[in-house]
Amino acid sequence: MEKKTLQMVFATQGGSTMTISVNDPKANLTEEEVSTVMEELITLGVFTSTSGDPIAKKSAQIITQTTQEFTLA
Numbered sequence: 001m002e003k004k005t006l007q008m009v010f011a012t013q014g015g016s017t018m019t020i021s022v023n024d025p026k027a028n029l030t031e032e033e034v035s036t037v038m039e040e041l042i043t044l045g046v047f048t049s050t051s052g053d054p055i056a057k058k059s060a061q062i063i064t065q066t067t068q069e070f071t072l073a
Contacts, residue, residue: 012053
């Protein structure tokens, strides 16, 4: 079984980082789309953290996790 997660990392007002994760991002997601969404999230101010609101994009990545299950007798 394969699981994908989009992780968007932001710099915060307090000098720390904040990560927002999205499970099962759409296929063929582009860097431009991710960048645009991150900018919108900063502008809208819908998220906050203990170190303040996100103020800048830091990084983004899609993490692919593969799980191999065993059938035990």
